[in-house]
Amino acid sequence: xxxxxxxxxxxxxxxxxxxxxxxxxxxxxxxxxxxxxxxxxxxxxxxxxxxxxxxxxxxxxxxxxxxxxxxxxxxxxxxxxxxxxxxxxxxxxxxxxxxxxxxxxxxxxxxxxxxxxxxxxxxxxxxxxxxxxxxxxxxxxxxxxxxxxxxxxxxxxxxxxxxxxxxxxxxxxxxxxxxxxxxxxxxxxxxxxxxxxxxxxxxxxxxxxxxxxxxxxxxxxxxxxxxxxxxxxxxxxxxxxxxxxxxxxxxxxxxxxxxxxxxxxxxxxxxxxxxxxxxxxxxxxxxxxxxxxxxxxxxxxxxxxxxxxxxxxxxxxxxxxxxxx
Numbered sequence: 001x002x003x004x005x006x007x008x009x010x011x012x013x014x015x016x017x018x019x020x021x022x023x024x025x026x027x028x029x030x031x032x033x034x035x036x037x038x039x040x041x042x043x044x045x046x047x048x049x050x051x052x053x054x055x056x057x058x059x060x061x062x063x064x065x066x067x068x069x070x071x072x073x074x075x076x077x078x079x080x081x082x083x084x085x086x087x088x089x090x091x092x093x094x095x096x097x098x099x100x101x102x103x104x105x106x107x108x109x110x111x112x113x114x115x116x117x118x119x120x121x122x123x124x125x126x127x128x129x130x131x132x133x134x135x136x137x138x139x140x141x142x143x144x145x146x147x148x149x150x151x152x153x154x155x156x157x158x159x160x161x162x163x164x165x166x167x168x169x170x171x172x173x174x175x176x177x178x179x180x181x182x183x184x185x186x187x188x189x190x191x192x193x194x195x196x197x198x199x200x201x202x203x204x205x206x207x208x209x210x211x212x213x214x215x216x217x218x219x220x221x222x223x224x225x226x227x228x229x230x231x232x233x234x235x236x237x238x239x240x241x242x243x244x245x246x247x248x249x250x251x252x253x254x255x256x257x258x259x260x261x262x263x264x265x266x267x268x269x270x271x272x273x274x275x276x277x278x279x280x281x282x283x284x285x286x287x288x289x290x291x292x293x294x295x296x297x298x299x300x301x302x303x304x305x306x307x308x309x310x311x312x313x314x315x316x317x318x319x320x321x322x323x324x325x
Contacts, residue, residue: 005047005049005052005319008052008312008315008316008319009048009052009312011308011309011312012052012055012056012059012064012312015055015059015064015068016048016051016052016055018069019048019051019055019069019072019073019076022069022070022072022073023042023051023072023073023076023077024042026073026077026120026124027041027042027077027117027120029116033109034113034116037101037105037109037113040098040101040104041080041101043098044095044097044098048076049177050072050075050076050079050176050177050180051072051073051075051076051180052316053177053180053181053184053202053316054068054071054072054075054180054181054183054184054187055068055072055184056184056309056312056313056316057180057181057182057183057184057185057198057201057202057313058071058184058185058187058188059184059188059309060184060185060198060301060304060307060309060310060313061184061185061188061189061191061194061195061198062188062189063188064187064188065187065188066128067128067130067187067188068184068187068188070124070125070128070130070133070187071130071133071183071184071186071187072180072183072184073121073124074121074124074125074130074133074137074183075121075137075176075179075180075183077117077118077120077121077124078117078118078121078137078140078141078176079176080114080117081114081115081117081118081121082114082144082176083095084101084102084110084111084113084114084117085110085111085114087100087101087102087103087110088102088107088110088111088114101113121137122134125137132186133183133186136179136182136183136186137179137183139175139179140175140176140178140179143170143171143172143175144171144172144175144176146171147167147168147169147170147171147172147173147175148172150164150167150168150171151168151172151237154168154238155237155238158238158258158261158262160238160243161243162240162243162244162247165238165239165240165243166207169206169207169210169211170203170206170207172210173206173207173209173210173213174202174203174204174205174206174207174209174210175206176206177202177203177205177206177209178199178200178202178203178206179202180202181198181199181201181202182195182198182199182202184198185197185198185199194304197300197301197303197304198300198301200300201297201300201301201313204293204294204296204297204300205293205294205297205316205317205320207293208290208293208294208297208317208320208321209320211240211286211289211290211293212290212320212321212323214239214240214241214286215241215283215286215287215290216323216324217239218241218274218277218282218283219283238261240282240285240286240289241277241282241283241285241286242257242261242273242277242282243282244280244281244282244285244286245257245276245277245279245280245281245282246258246280248280248281249276249280253276257273257276260272260273261273290321291321294317294318294320294321297317298314298317301313301314
């Protein structure tokens with residue numbers, strides 16, 4: 001199936017353009033350097049997955065309005081802030097085909113720019129009397145931080161279990177996607193059940209999104225992904241394909257693979273580790289789990305009346321399962 005995000009978002013093309021204008025206006029600053037970097041950020045188009053989900057969730061429950069745009073702008077500011085800070089932590093040199101902010105303006109300015117984005121988002125919610133939005137996003141930030149720290153803690157000891165892995169990706173990745181769908185729904189509906197169903201929808205596609213990312217880290221080509229396969233292993237990150245393979249091999253073989261990762265010799269043993277994962281169905285199992293979470297996501301919106309928006313959300317789920325970048 002040829003799924004293109006631009007085609008998927010076409011039913012809300014006008015609303016997405018309206019969001020982009022809201023976002024552009026919201027990150028303006030009288031400080032020349034801040035405004036310069038803001039314009040640089042706007043040039044880095046990105047997929048806009050999170051605002052798209054806010055808009056579609058809102059439209060599924062009612063009519064998109066000013067509150068919806070506030071929620072979409074808030075979540076995009078929060079997401080942008082985390083990306084800027086992540087690039088500093090990872091010493092990343094590029095982002096979306098552009099030099100990263102820390103590469104151009106150095107770490108101190110990048111950290112402060114991330115802080116600006118975060119605080120501007122919080123102020124936007126307060127300026128619009130959206131304390132409920134603040135609660136949703138603050139919960140997401142807390143979970144994201146805890147997920148990242150749990151991953152660091154477990155990876156240091158090389159003791160990541162499947163249960164721990166799912167806890168990590170639920171908090172680290174799915175939490176913000178959950179917030180998007182919850183924000184969108186709560187901007188157009190007061191029905192607690194509808195809002196809860198959309199939040200659950202977001203949680204499931206957020207987990208599926210990360211699972212697909214982990215698959216692509218092993219099978220994605222450098223020209224597609226912008227990075228070579230196995231970059232997670234080079235950073236000693238245990239993701240589901242490897243975790244499953246380790247759990248379904250002999251203790252001796254598992255110990256050998258763990259030592260390769262632990263000693264940083266993955267680059268020399270790439271083929272060996274990849275063969276180990278494939279022989280023990282690590283990729284196949286992760287694809288199955290991805291599809292399971294995608295089906296669970298679709299089940300959460302099954303009770304909503306049939307509409308173009310509902311169909312678009314279901315197609316979006318298919319895009320998550322099959323995306324190649």
